[in-house]
Amino acid sequence: MCTLMELRPNKDLLDGKFIGFKLSLDPVPIYRHNLHNEVDHVLPSDDQYSFLHVKVFGLHNHLFGDPWARDDVYFIDKQWRVHKSVRNGNTELLDGVQEVWEMPSNHVRKCGHYNTSLSFSSPELAVLSDGAGTLHVVHTGIRVETTAWKVLFSDEVCGKEKPFTIVDSRVNAISNKQEVHVLLLWVDEVRSLLDEKDGHIKFVTKLEWVTLLEGENRDWLMQCVRQLSGVGGLDYAALEPSCHSLYIASGKPFQFDSDSESAVEKKEPEGSRVRDKHIQYAWLQTTEDITVWLQVPEQTSKSDVNVTVDTNSVKIKCKEFVLLEGSTWHCLESQLTTWALNKGKLEITLVKREQGLMWQEFVKGETQGEEVMDPALVEEIHLRLAHLCSDKEVTDSSGNCVPAFNTQQLEECDDFPLETSLLVRLDAHTHDVSHRVSLGGHQWLFNVRVKADVVPAVCLRHDVDGCLWQFDSPQEGGLWPCTHIGTFPAFGYVQASKQQKKFCTCSPDMSYVAVCEASRHIYIYRQPVAIATELRNRHTGQHVAHVAKQQLVNLDSSSEVLGIHASCHILKQSGESRMG
Numbered sequence: 001m002c003t004l005m006e007l008r009p010n011k012d013l014l015d016g017k018f019i020g021f022k023l024s025l026d027p028v029p030i031y032r033h034n035l036h037n038e039v040d041h042v043l044p045s046d047d048q049y050s051f052l053h054v055k056v057f058g059l060h061n062h063l064f065g066d067p068w069a070r071d072d073v074y075f076i077d078k079q080w081r082v083h084k085s086v087r088n089g090n091t092e093l094l095d096g097v098q099e100v101w102e103m104p105s106n107h108v109r110k111c112g113h114y115n116t117s118l119s120f121s122s123p124e125l126a127v128l129s130d131g132a133g134t135l136h137v138v139h140t141g142i143r144v145e146t147t148a149w150k151v152l153f154s155d156e157v158c159g160k161e162k163p164f165t166i167v168d169s170r171v172n173a174i175s176n177k178q179e180v181h182v183l184l185l186w187v188d189e190v191r192s193l194l195d196e197k198d199g200h201i202k203f204v205t206k207l208e209w210v211t212l213l214e215g216e217n218r219d220w221l222m223q224c225v226r227q228l229s230g231v232g233g234l235d236y237a238a239l240e241p242s243c244h245s246l247y248i249a250s251g252k253p254f255q256f257d258s259d260s261e262s263a264v265e266k267k268e269p270e271g272s273r274v275r276d277k278h279i280q281y282a283w284l285q286t287t288e289d290i291t292v293w294l295q296v297p298e299q300t301s302k303s304d305v306n307v308t309v310d311t312n313s314v315k316i317k318c319k320e321f322v323l324l325e326g327s328t329w330h331c332l333e334s335q336l337t338t339w340a341l342n343k344g345k346l347e348i349t350l351v352k353r354e355q356g357l358m359w360q361e362f363v364k365g366e367t368q369g370e371e372v373m374d375p376a377l378v379e380e381i382h383l384r385l386a387h388l389c390s391d392k393e394v395t396d397s398s399g400n401c402v403p404a405f406n407t408q409q410l411e412e413c414d415d416f417p418l419e420t421s422l423l424v425r426l427d428a429h430t431h432d433v434s435h436r437v438s439l440g441g442h443q444w445l446f447n448v449r450v451k452a453d454v455v456p457a458v459c460l461r462h463d464v465d466g467c468l469w470q471f472d473s474p475q476e477g478g479l480w481p482c483t484h485i486g487t488f489p490a491f492g493y494v495q496a497s498k499q500q501k502k503f504c505t506c507s508p509d510m511s512y513v514a515v516c517e518a519s520r521h522i523y524i525y526r527q528p529v530a531i532a533t534e535l536r537n538r539h540t541g542q543h544v545a546h547v548a549k550q551q552l553v554n555l556d557s558s559s560e561v562l563g564i565h566a567s568c569h570i571l572k573q574s575g576e577s578r579m580g
Contacts (some may be wrong), residue, residue: 003478004365005437007460009467010484018489021525021550028524033096037077039562039574042080045111046424052187053235056165057115061503063563063574064118067452069143071567072577075574076116080105080130082149085572100140102150107132107161113318114186115167125152127169127182133161137180137212137220153220157210158184165210170454171515172243179223180212181243185234192489195546204229207237207254209246209428224261226428235444236423238455242473245434247455249423249444256431264431280368281324285359290350292316292362294323298344298483309337314363316348326363330354358463360440423458425480435480443492448566450485457485459506459513461492468510486510489548491525500525503564507571514571516564522553522573 044057066072074086080103085098101118107130114131121127123143127134158164164186172179198214212226219251232252239246246255256264279334281294296305296318307318315325316436331353339348352359361411362369425435443461450457450470466488467575472481488506491513495504498515506513515523528546555561555573563574 002433003480005435005436005469005480005482006360006441007439007462007469007482007484009462009487013467013484014462014465014489015487015489015528018528018548019547020490021494024549024551026549026551028551030553035077035083035097037079037081037083040078040080040116041562042109042113042115046307047112048187050187052203052205052233055158056185056187058113059502060113060117060165060496061563061565063565063572064120065449065565065567066120066143067449068120068123071565072143073565073572074100074118075563076103076128079114082118082128086333101138103128103130103136104134104151104154106130106134106154109442112163114163114165119166119182121169121180121182122171125171125180127166127179127180129164129166129170129184130374131165133158133163135164135166135182135184135210152218153212154517155222157182157222157225158186158208162186167207167237168239170239177214179214179243180220181239181248182210182212183237183239184208184210185237190230202231203248204231205234205254207234207246207248209239211243222509224259226259227257228254228259228426229257236447236456236458238471240425240473241454241533244428244473245426246426247423247471248426249439249458251421253422253424253433254426259428262429262431270322279300279388282370282372283362284372285352285362287356287358288352290352290359290362292324292348292350293347294340294348296323296344296346297449298347300341300344302341305339305341305346307337307339309334309350311353314350316346318346324366324369326366329359329361329364358441360438360442392410425474435474437480437482445492445495446506448505448508450508450510459488459491459504464490464493466491466495466513468506488513488525489528494523494525494550505564506565507568509568511568512566514564514566516561516573517557519560520555522555522564522571524551524553524571526551 005291016038039062041062042057044053048057062075064074067075074082076082081099082101083097084100086098109132116131117129119127124140126138126140128138134154135157136151137153139150139152141149156162164184167183167185169180170183172181184207188202188206190204207228209226209228210222212220213223215221230250230252232250234248234250236249237246238535258264281292283290283292294316300318304319308315309332311331313327316323333351333353336351337348339346362371368445377552421439423437423439424433426432427434439460445459445461445466447456447458457468459466459468467484468486468488470483470485472483474480488510495501495515499519500517501515502518503516504514510527512524512526514525526549528548531547557575561573565572
């Protein structure tokens, strides 16, 4: 049985009085270090041309943060040597890089490979991939100290010369032994007889969950291999801290294909029913009401129609047939319901009790309806919130607040993309979805690890804000804890105007959030802070108690940014031959 979860933001973490970001001209110190060896940057081959490939290669982050060692950052060069950023004394300032290990060269780089990847599983273990098909498990020792790295396991876990990249890894202790769980990803092509006739090739995203067990003589053996696949792209995948389940966010469902420990029961793909379903009704919502349309026989009269609306349920009948029935997503003002019938088209207007709250579904669990977007609502919100993009100074010469308005690069960013529509928890033993979170209306912004011992947090758009959510293992009552831990005011809106954005991230203490473009620019948005001086809005006269600063960092290189990593006091980025 699948439990449907809803993301309800903590109102105490939302700022309804936020007035926008003010561009600050305070200098941002920039430290640079030229790399003697270029970062290993692999581009897709001619056969890797699908959207899935573009996403895997284009959004690959070549900087790997170590959450257990004071946010040290690592990268891998073209000779497959692992380098670590070196800090200046007790500060976080970059003072160079240090080579810590050289990956064994079991392959020669060629077309079809993936980028190298590195994941820190524990304070003393790491897993690496050469992007050519070999997985390495390495004992690093305590990484805040200078220790030699030692290989514990190396093998082509996905098959002979089958390249992949690492998504996540985690260590689980069992009976004085250690299990290393590693989640791997690659894009595979699927051909059918029909596809071969017309020359069409389909691509799917493959996930392989590999479990390695420490043996009696401290050797490591493959204990279990599970494989999953999905026809769409992947925005998030993480191993549960207990290693009993897998968290996945995607536009299309993923399902288990195989499990070396237990047989996988073949099921009808969840998305197939959705794609082939017959739409029985359509609905449109504004901030105040919902309009539903149903098709009925043209000879239907008003006396044949029965519309029953309660506070949290609806039932619509035509003669003895029930057209729609179920619990609504939120509450309605049942007494204000109206409906009209015209030439076989039944139109029902319902008023929301909580106005301004956008619904993820009309009727809970109903799959026969289709939501349509309201262009007027998109345009209205777009115009009303345009002031949140600022390239103006904080105050004028008199100390008065200057209205912030950016007329460039504005777009209808409230019409959310549909790539990511659901977040699920997949149980490793039953192979079923145990919990589901519908992300309808919540645009996926970015993922970030804020603590070492938990899964990466996710930032989703809520109205105009960016809300950071932390997931944990289900509780005894069966609920999946989805905790709202922080908010970036108006970030959901302002990031949409950055058409060249490549990476988004935030500091572990959530003091700032950053948008990094593919080259040249990084935008930093800081949390609102109290100001000691008297400041008032010159238009409204309202006292301004807090100011949120926006800072722009210009990179002096036009080369592509390959990676980014944020700590509490410093933001690191890397190009092919430079780190700063």
